[in-house]
Amino acid sequence: MNRKKLKIIYLSLITATILFLALGQVFPMGADGSNSVSAESASNTASAGQKKKLIMGTSADYPPYESVDAKNSGKIVGLDIDIAKYITSQLGYELEIANMDFNGLIAALQTGRVDFVMSAMSATDERKKSIDFSDSYYAARNTIVSKKSAPLETEESLSGKKIGTQLGSTQDLYAETIEGAVLKKLNKIPDLIQELNSGRIDAAIVEDAVAIEMTSLNPDLVMNFLPAESAENGYAIAFPKQSAIVSEFNGVLAEMKQKGELDKIVEKWFPDGKDKSASLLNIDFSILKGYIPYILKGVYVTLLFTLVSALFGLVWGTVLSLFKISGVKPLEWFATAYTSVFRGTPLLIQLMIIYYATPQIFNYDIPALLAAGLAFGLNSSAYLSETIRGGIMAVDKGQREAAIALGIPYRTMMLRIIFPQALRTILPALVNECIALLKESSLVSVIGVADLMRRADVVRSDTFRSLEVLLFIAAIYYVLVLILTSFARKLERRLRRSD
Known part of the structure; x- marks a missing residue:
């Protein structure tokens, strides 16, 4: 490979490094909004x-x-x-x-x-x-929460029934000892309420204080105490x-x-x-009163995260695509292996590994937003590298031959001639990737980032109702996608003026 090709690769690597360092400045805050330190x-x-x-x-x-x-x-x-x-x-x-x-x-x-x-x-x-x-x-007591129309009052009545528990809780451990019970383990208490109201489970086992909140806000539910010995510690x-x-x-x-x-x-x-007021209707958006400003604050976090992840993915994806067409075997092997790993493993696992393994391996307490930005950017770049490579290869070979014949430097040829034409070709695919990043950003809530989905979970835990807040959050995501699509169409029309 000639020196001109090396220059464009080195320039791309430097750009990616600068963007990586900038992520640490853009995302200096921890999951709870405070400075994150070990x-x-x-x-x-x-x-x-x-x-x-x-x-x-x-x-x-x-x-x-x-x-x-x-x-x-x-x-x-x-x-x-x-x-x-x-x-x-x-x-x-x-x-x-x-x-x-x-x-x-x-x-x-x-x-x-x-x-x-x-x-x-x-x-x-x-x-x-x-x-x-x-x-x-x-010391709390365990209770059975079930529907008033089909109450379950004793441990014996749970045999053969579908029982919901919070994953990892003591109620979950206790439920495993109930003979004949079919367990459904969920991460959050509001999820149990939703499953119970929808009839997917017959009862939920929770502790007394939570059961009181659940039943007071959901009039169709009733609680019954389990024996005191059911609460081990x-x-x-x-x-x-x-x-x-x-x-x-x-x-x-x-x-x-x-x-x-x-x-x-x-x-x-x-x-x-x-007695707490609760609507007897299946859908009651009045429960969102007072929560809407809190939820809307998550829009900024979601958009900021999506923007930086998309930029990082685009830059690093471009570097990977150049590696794949460089003709240098080690670079081609690296880019191919990278793409295979990040496309072949779930994004959620990548996110959890970066967030939890980084302190353990490198002794660095990586902030939650930075971990999320890296995980999404690294994952997105694997897909974008193939998209960008395809766009570059789709540019007519005569364009390159003409540029070389005119003595145009390789870097100038790529930046001024090849990339603009490739970008116009792959723009719809880039927009789809940005939309996917925006929607998949809800995954960052699992590590505590206060995005839209995390704030929705907070409201669900406060109100013990899920449908209303989930519909509201879905509407916000839909509006954001519409806005992003509108901007993309305007950019596409502008790029196609030359046609």
């Missing part, structure tokens, strides 16, 4: 006169223990939050809260993303094998193995119990039995 360094690098920081992991979709105050401040509130604030304040720590899915909390604890976890987590024997727990701070604070702060937390917990401070917090957050 849990270990946060607690060890505080300067003199400044409070040490502890990062607490939680899944803020489980009221009254933890939820997002979407109608007011947008902050995470709840029983667990108040207890954590009290303990860290007494110990002289500054508290930072990291919000993520419940089934990712232990992984975040083990990889050092968080210092401790409070999320209504029971200290089971299985969990004690991989993490440590504090003393118990609350109380809720406790989770820590990494051999954490030095477990004894400190236990000391404050003991003082809280002795002084009655713990009882005050429990009384503040548990339902007092008051």
